[in-house]
Amino acid sequence: MPDARTERWAEHRAAERRRIVDVAKDAIEDIGPQLTMNEIAARACVPKPALYRFFVDKSELMQAVAERARDDVVAELFRLSDTTPETLGDLLGAALSGYASLIQTYPNLSRYLFFGVENAGAYTAENSRTVAHLIEPLLTATIAPGQPDHDVALLASMVVGAVTGAAAWWLESSDPRMDTAAFVGEVMPVISEMIVSRARRSGLSIDLDTPVPDSWDAQFRSDAV
Numbered sequence: 001m002p003d004a005r006t007e008r009w010a011e012h013r014a015a016e017r018r019r020i021v022d023v024a025k026d027a028i029e030d031i032g033p034q035l036t037m038n039e040i041a042a043r044a045c046v047p048k049p050a051l052y053r054f055f056v057d058k059s060e061l062m063q064a065v066a067e068r069a070r071d072d073v074v075a076e077l078f079r080l081s082d083t084t085p086e087t088l089g090d091l092l093g094a095a096l097s098g099y100a101s102l103i104q105t106y107p108n109l110s111r112y113l114f115f116g117v118e119n120a121g122a123y124t125a126e127n128s129r130t131v132a133h134l135i136e137p138l139l140t141a142t143i144a145p146g147q148p149d150h151d152v153a154l155l156a157s158m159v160v161g162a163v164t165g166a167a168a169w170w171l172e173s174s175d176p177r178m179d180t181a182a183f184v185g186e187v188m189p190v191i192s193e194m195i196v197s198r199a200r201r202s203g204l205s206i207d208l209d210t211p212v213p214d215s216w217d218a219q220f221r222s223d224a225v
Helices: 004-031 037-044 058-082 088-105 107-116 120-140 152-172 180-201 216-224
Strands: none
Touching: 004 037, 004 058, 004 107, 037 058, 058 088, 058 107, 058 120, 088 107, 088 152, 088 180, 107 152, 120 152, 152 180
């Protein structure tokens, strides 16, 4: 059984690791995708060798940053349960708006994760799988009672893939008119049509003007755990 000092050290180590990840995340946003371990160490107020007590190399630290970014998306989805969208379409729009807001708030971090991380594709794919799993109950809520929902996982992956691709384009767009509202306005009709048409191919009936069911919040939280 570990003693109290061992447990305190483990807690301190975990807390310091989280702090370094937060520092790295902010440093990427401030400095840009070209930041170095030296710059991260300076921001964290630790000698560069100290970073390697918590992370094997820069790649491992960047993976932790990617996971933290995923947690931000998850937190944004959970925040939806505190809102009161009237229809299923409003609910999907709120989810898309939250995601777009994160990208606009952290553009350099988003660029780094999309384009500038070692093994960026693997991180993006893993994060996409996590988000797809989280929006499955949201999509399930759009299916009329009594209909099969075996294709929801595929549909969730398709939606996340489409939004991620559009977001990657948005990050590289030089059009100053493409703010969060404009991005959502462009993407939301496409996502809506994708959901409805894919459901139709599976013999399902989906109406995005349907009121949000009272059970959605409880279903979302239980499925997301």
